[in-house]
Amino acid sequence: MLKKLRLDQTKIYEKYLALEEISKMLVSFVNGIPYHLAIGAEQGDIDKWDDLVIQTNAGCYTYVQAKRQTTDFSSHPIERDTISQGKRKGVPRDLSPLDEALKSLGQRIRKNQSGSIDLQSEFCLELPESSTKIKEGLEVRDLRNLEAQIKSVTTPYDLIVLAGKDPNANNIYLWLTTWCDFIDWEHIFKALKILKIKMSGLETDIDDRVKSNLSQIFKRTEIEKVRMLILSYLDENSTYAGAIRPRQLLHSLKDFLLPNIPRWTLFQTDGLSWNISGIHDLEDNNEIERPSIIVPALWATGNQNARSLRIYGACVEKCLVSESLMRLSLHPQGSFDILCSNKSSWEYAIKMKTGGTLGVAKDDLNDSRILDGLEFSSPSEPKELDTIDAKEHLSEKLHVEMYKTTFKLVDSTIGGKIREMKRGNLRNEVESRWVTWKLLLENSIEEQRELFSKILHPKAEGKSISGELRVGLKTVGLLSEAIFLLLVVSVCLSDDDNQNWKSVSDKLKMTSVGLAFWSGPADGSRNVIEIDDDAGIGKLLENETGQIIIIPQSVLSETEVYKDDISGDSTKLGLLTHPNHPKLLITKDRKFKKILTNGDISELKTYFQSSLDKYKYTVECAVNKVVDEVVV
Secondary structure, three states: OOOOOOOOHHHHHHHHHHHHHHHHHHHHHHOOOOOOOEEEOOOOOOOOOOOEEEEOOOOOEEEEEEOOOOOOOOOOOOOOOEOOOOOOOOOEOOOOHHHHHHHHHHHHHHHOOOOOOHHHOEEEEEEOOOOOEEEOOEEHHHHHHHHHOOOOOOOHHHHHHHHHHOHHHHHHHHHHHHHOOOOOHHHHHHHHHHEEEEEOOOHHHHHHHHHHHHOOOEOHHHHHHHHHHHHHHHHHOOOOOOEEOHHHHHHHHHHHEOOOOOEEEEEEEOOOOEEEEEOOOOOOOOOOOOHHHHHHHHOOOOOOOOEEEEEEOOOOOOOHHHHHHHHHHHOOOOOEEEEEOOHHHHHHHHHHHHOOOOOOOOOOOOOOOEEEOOOOOOOOOOEEEOOHHHHHHHHHHHHHHHHHHHHHHHHHHHHHHHHHOOOOHHHHHHHHHHHHHHHHHHOOHHHHHHHHHHHHOOHHHOOOOOHHHHOOHHHHHHHHHHHHHHHHHHHHHOOOOOOEOOEEEOOEEEEEOOOOEEOOOOOOOOOOEEOOOOOOHHHHHHHOOOOEEEEOOOOOOHHHHHOOOOOOOOOOOOOOOOOOOOOEEEEOOHHHHHHHHHOOHHHHHHHHHHHHHHHHHHHHHHHHHHHHHHHO
């Protein structure tokens, strides 16, 4: 605010009017509804109209003139005359404060003949009630009634016709032209189009409305404290050209918000630049919606409060911010909605980038929380991203926080799986190895990105599918199961120097395809199919390069996967027509699950080694057969 408000009645009245506007601004901002951007005072160069200056969401201004008038403005005639006696005899009578305010408005309109600036703004006259006299025989209510008749189709000529029938309209003409220097009805018409007259009551009436407004978003037991804090904030921030903005003020009041008030973050784009605003991140008044705050808030599995991600603008192709927002939208938990202005573009992009599935179920995109209908608004003090570097930085920070949040749940889930294992040497070794892997993954987002994307994106799907978008809260189960089996295989087969998730030895690379459903091979029509579907399992294996392939969500035996005869004589393995079959294929078929449940390392080692030996023997037989045929 421009000056410290003096404690006379008029200034107190101005303060209460400011308090009401601030309460409405706060309520709208917290609810994500477009309203005022800022409220200040005594700014600009419009004389008599600077008690309050409000920057509206539409990008223009409302100039408020507060008149705590409980007595008549004037008892002089409607048509200005001169002083009839005394030293000032013959001098035109002095203007009332209301005359001066309207005269100033008229001068402003004449100075801006085009009206391009003022007609986008609004001038608001605030008074306690409407029966106060402007002049003898003319009350405020008469001016208000005339102002209310100005519609979009009204013309100056209509007012001329009205004045011929309505004495009050003619009286207003006489008053404005003789006391306030208005020229004619066209001049008056321009003023009435931008003038609003409000009957706001006295301080007690305003205060009741303030408390009612604040109770919509703040705890009822804390309303008086919130009210006093706002008044104190008004005094402490009364600096020249200062303006109170909702986000700044909410920082001081965040502890008093109702627990059921939805927290939200808004991303807006025009297709080139982005800006961000919201109320998730209120910890630091100098920060706006940091990824380190908003991702854990939006992806909080135990958070019962309503949360909202809001996106204004269409999904931008090959835009890193758009891709990170797609991922953020794909894994809602609890009371979490995504509100968009262009729902179809986001849903289409998500379907294309995921192939129609996260890998959990055939229809796991059907429970999308994406809703349509978000309208444009100008957020207060948004964080703007208008450079490539700024957009890349934000996108990466969002992804990093999503990995961190996902990994915490993966770690917890794997820990649960280890605790459920039968007591014995296998459990001990798996737990020890997870401690090693966990340290590596926690300290490297790139390691997480590589491992998680491999698990959720088989090579057969092609490069158009993004495994990264699938990484999130909804796929924690898939990731945990895949990593758990990688741990088991690593413990049973790895050399001492190869304790990582990529291989068990220099010659045995590991791959875990963790999906239960996938989008099918890239060279065919996209169609979500189960991992064990006969139409896809062969293509999936042919494209993977690991010598050990783990498919945790498959229940088929090796024989069923390869479609060999009941004896399991895999004679096709090793032939040039089937060069990419792994040396060891691990699924959760009945036999493997039984051995795993027993929890004995030696038994599992024997099981794995027998499969590796079988592969080696089969390859040797196939090669010998080819050699024999050539010799013959």
